[in-house]
Structure formats: structure tokens, C-alpha cells
Amino acid sequence: MTTPRHARGGASAGHGDDDGRRVADDATPGDDATPSDDPVELAASARRQRKSAGRLRALVRHSIRLTWAADRRAFVITTVLQLFGAAVIAAQVLIVKSVLDAILVVGDGGGVGPVVLPVVLLAAVTALVAVSTAIQANQQRLLSELVLRSTWQQLLDVAGAVGLRAFESPDFYDRLQRVQTNALSRPYQLTQGLIGLAGGLAGCIGLSVAIVSFEPALLPILLLAGVPLFVSSRRESRLEFDFAVAQTPRLRLRQYLGLVQTGRDEAKEVRAYGLTGALRERFDAVYTAYADDLRTHLRRRTRLAVAGNLASAAFLAATLLALVWLVGQGRVTLAEAGAAIVAIRLLATQVGTLFKGAQQIFESGLFLDDLAGFVAMRPEAEQAEAGAPAPPSFRTLRADGLTFTYPGSTAPALDDVSIRLNAGEIVALVGENGSGKTTLAKLLATLYEPDGGAIHWDDVDVSTYSRPGLRRSVAVVFQDFVRYHLSARENIGLGDADRMDDIDAIAAAARRAGVAEVVHDLPHGWDTALSKMFKGGRDLSLGQWQRVALARAFFRDAPFVILDEPSASLDPRAEHALFQSLRDLLGGRTVLFISHRFSTVRTADRIYVLDGGRVTEQGSHDQLMAQDGHYAELFRLQAAAYLAPETSR
Ligand SMILES: Nc1ncnc2c1ncn2[C@@H]1O[C@H](COP(=O)(O)OP(=O)(O)OP(=O)(O)O)[C@@H](O)[C@H]1O
Secondary structure (H helix, E strand, O other): OOOOOOOOOOOOOOHHHHHHHHHHHHOOOOOOOOOOOOHHHHHHHHHHHHHOOOHHHHHHHHHHHHHHHHOHHHHHHHHHHHHHHHHHHHHHHHHHHHHHHHHHHHHOOOOOHHHHHHHHHHHHHHHHHHHHHHHHHHHHHHHHHHHHHHHHHHHHHHHHHOOHHHHHOHHHHHHHHHHHHHHOOHHHHHHHHHHHHHHHHHHHHHHHHHHHHHOOOHHHHHHHHHHHHHHHHHHHHHHHHHHHHHHHHHHHHHHHHHHHHHOHHHHHHHHHOOOHHHHHHHHHHHHHHHHHHHHHHHHHHHHHHHHHHHHHHHHHHHHHHHHHHHHHHOOOOHHHHHHHHHHHHHHHHHHHHHHHHHHHHHHOHHHHHHHHHHHOHHHHHHHHOOOEOOOOOOOEEEEEEEEEOOOOOOOOOEEEEEEEEEOOOEEEEEEOOOOOHHHHHHHHOOOOOOOEEEEEEOOEEHHHEOHHHHHOOEEEEOOOOOOOOOEHHHHHHHHHHHHOOOHHHHHHHHHHOOOHHHHHOOOOHHHOEOOOOOOOOOOOOHHHHHHHHHHHHHHHOOOEEEEEOOOOOOOHHHHHHHHHOHHHHOOOOEEEEEOOOHHHHOOOOEEEEEEOOEEEEEEOHHHHHHHOOHHHHHHHHHHHHHHHHHHHO
């Protein structure tokens, strides 16, 4: 992503950001904390990472931080229960030995008395394990959900902090998509992996101690049994990475094709053009191809898992044979041998849990890197928009020699543009499609930083002010304003979220924008959702929506108002009323408006004409008509279109 002009690098602003930094720091050389979006490079980078020895350590550290930040209590409870479970497993082995000892005594003609206590103990411990497992499963589910929430919070923090320029970058958008997609499944996998790793490790240690207490020689043979599992699980995780990376583009296409067929906005056109069948076929084809690849992939994974487990089983068999030999030698008692068999079986399960946990963490590694790289963008983005407290308004706003090229474009959208707005003036921007009007409005609203030139509020370069602070003094109605699928109250109240409860002011803004009656007729008044997606909701006409967008800007009560084609969907009466009363409606505020309708433009104090990203003419309507240039030509063209039928009568 292109670094904004005023980016100064920067200190971390919160723990989430620290996390992002640290994973990058923890990673060993060659690790790539901000992976490329090229699938081949991603796969190669993932492979490099998996080979590094510190990789698992770095991932575990990051996983713990993520989980800890999500919910300490649930994390502690789950970990303690897992460790408790592991300790109990080791105790179970020792109790089994006591039971066997007691049974052998009974077999030798002794009374049943000595058997009672170990059997009761074994039953109690078994019940304890069952209860602890049930509690743990619930805690684990809760923890996974909380990690998911925390991941979403971090993701939304970044999405909200980055400048608009980021949304022009395919790299940013790809990463946002990937983090979003993964955020749904990876935190769960990560939590499971972490807990499995901790529990498996503790279980292995406990059982190893128990086995060593019977016969130390058994342990090395048993440890060897873990090697094939280790090798096969590493290969499996590598396969999983490659599969995930290779399938990402297909997955995105599938998601998109699903969206087009289920989206409300698309529904009209899909039906009008009869696209249901064609789109469905494409969706099915993409899904089938994925399913075929998944089958092949799973076959490979199964082959690996079978090979690993068979080899491991062979080592286990060798251990059991060794045990029989040790019993024959008299080095191990029958009770110890029986308990050792139980321990060996349990150890195999624990080793499996351990490797599965490590594998899950490895498989989440790509997601963690993506997330870390993504989260690390936040402090830089915030730093780029930081500055001195912004003044509440200006007497004069001056844009001097603004130049701006959209990321990825070669031709500038604005080229050496200078304009001026005095407080209280109504200034219009006109020009043909693509001449740069909206781009200039976005720069004046401080949504983009210019590549060259500067914007001054009372002779101070606005890049020295906090941009969010400046934006509090600006109200914009965009050409493609947002129709929030929220209540009527929120649709207007979001103009100034801090005053959302001020229903009187919201109602006043609605009256000024001519939408109060529409709200009055809604079934639940202000609480009616302006969307058919929710129960009791209502949709509005495009013109009514435009009035809602205007009401939102009026409610903001900002000294500088930008209106980008505010009347495009208004009927002629409403448009006339809007521009006739613009001065009253906006009472002394500075207004910049963009319009293609010259009948509305002529009311402006000053008009700037843009052509090919440059200001070519400026002045009042009368001055521009007198100049007889581009403006006059466009004005006459439009006027003639209206007058032609009448004159031809
Ligand atoms: N997000 C973008 N990325 C790349 N180029 C863009 C982007 N938005 C606009 N442009 C280009 O910048 C130039 C100016 O666009 P702008 O939207 O400012 O024009 P406009 O005068 O507002 O046009 P219209 O009257 O059609 O709304 C055009 O060449 C356009 O293609």
C-alpha cells in the first residue's frame, strides 16, 4: 500500500498493535509477516516459515497473547482444566496399578477388602475426568467465540483507522477479505490448537513420569513412537497450507457468485436478465472443481496420516514386546506391566493430541501473519492522520495547486487545482463526467491527502491538523450516499453519532430536508428500519433516500457542507425548493456543491469549471456567460434541450 504523504511511521497505539508488531519481531529471519498476495509467493513463504525452528514458538506466543487478550478468565479456566485432566490421567495409571495389585492379592486367596479403596478411587477419578471434560468443552467453545470477537474488533479497528486511499488498493482489499474470511474459522482452530498443545504436553509428561516409575527403559522406545507422527503431521500441515493458498482465488469467486445470487441489490437485474441459471451453473462449476480438489487433497492427507499412525503403532508394538520381556526378566511386576499397558495406550492418545495441537497452530500461521500485518497498519494509519487540534471553522478555505493521482492510475485526476471559499459562500463545481469534481470534493473533505499542493484553512496548511478533527467540521452528501439498513432515526442521527439521542434535532433536520412526512407515515415512525431485510422495515424511493441523506448532513450542523449532486434524484419541485432555500436551510454555512444542472448552479456565488482535472474557468454565472467559454457552451446546450420543443412549436 502506498504510504500517505504525511505518514511518519509510528509508535504502537494499543495492545492489539503490539501484537502485530511482535509476531513480526518474533518470526525468525526469512519469515514474512506481511505476505504477498501472489498465491505462489504465499505458498513459498509459508513453506519457508514452517521450516524455521523458531516458527512454532513465535506462533504459540502470539496465540497466547491473542487468547489472553480475548478473555483471561476463560483462558485460565480452560488451561487449568486441561492441565488438571493431564495430571488426573497420570494418577489414573497409578490407581490402575493399585487396583491390579489388590486384584492379584485377591487372586492369591486374600480378602476383597484391599480392592475397595482403589476401585472407588478409580471410579471417582473417572467421574472427575468426565465432569472436567464437559466443563472444558463449554469453556473452550466460549473462549473460541471470544477470540473471534477480539479478532473482529482488531479487524474493524484497522478498517476504520486506515485512510480512504487504502480502499483504492487491491492489496489492502485482498488482505481485508482474507483476514475477514479466516477470522471466522481460524481463532477457533488456534484456541483448540493451543489448548491441545498444553494438555498434550502435560499429559505426556505425567504419563512419562508414571512409566519411568515402573521401568525407565520403556520411555525411549515410546518416544520413538512419536517420531513418525511428528513427521507425518508436519507434512500434513504443509499440504493444508498449499491447498488453502491454491484455493483462495476460487473461494473468492465462489463467494462472489453466491453474493450476486443472494444480494438484494442484484436481485432486480438478475431476474430482469434471466441470469439465475447461468450464474448458478458457474457457481456449481466452481464448487465442483473445489470439491474435486478437496477429495484429492484429503486422500493425500489420509495416506500420510495412515503411514504415520502405522509406523507409530509398530513402535508401540515393540514397546509392548519389550514389556513382556521385562516381565519375563522379573524387572517389572504383573501389576506394573498392566498399568504400563494402560499408560502406553493413554500416552499414544496424548502424543496425538500434542501433535494435532501443534499442527492446528501451524495451519493458523498464515492467518496469524495476515492478521498481524493487517493490525500493524493501524498505528501508522492513525499517525498519518494525527496533528494539532483542528479549529471548529474557517474564514477562508484555500486550495493551492492541488495535484492528485489515484493509486494505480497514471493520469492525475487533479492537476494544479486552486480554488477559494469564503465563509458563508455558496460555491459550485461544474464540469463534464470525469473532470475531477468529486475528487476535489474528497480532498477538501480531507478524505485524501493531495500528492502536491495544499489546502489552507485561514492560511494554515490543514495537513498540520488532526484530520478526524477537521472532518468534524465538514458534512458531506456523497453522490453515492449510504442507505443504512437501520432505523429512520439512525439514518439521520448518524450524521452526528454523539447526538443520536437528540430526537428533536433529528426531526428538525428531517423537516428541513423535506422528509419529515415520510417518516411520520412509517409504521413505527422513527424506529422503522429503512430496509426490507428486517421485520416491519420499509424501503424508500431514491428521491426520499436522497432527502434522508440531506437530513443527515443538516443534522451534522457543520460549518462546511459539501453536496455532490444533492438533487440528482429529487423531483423538479423538490430540487427547485432545495436550491431556492439553500441559503436559509444552511444558514450562513459555507457550501460547496457539485451539479450537472445549470439551473441550480446559477444561484451560486462563484462557479469553478473543471476540465480534465484542471480549473479552466471561474466566476459568477453572469461573468462566465459573458466570457462565452466552456461554461457558457454547456449552459446553452442544456437550456436548448429544454427550450427546443417549445421553440419548435
Ligand atoms: N477511485 C478511483 N480510482 C481511480 N480513478 C478514479 C477513481 N475515482 C475517479 N477516478 C478517475 O478520476 C477522474 C476524476 O473522477 P471524478 O469522480 O472526480 O470525476 P467527476 O468530475 O466527479 O465525474 P462525474 O461527473 O462523472 O461524477 C476520472 O478520470 C475518473 O476515472
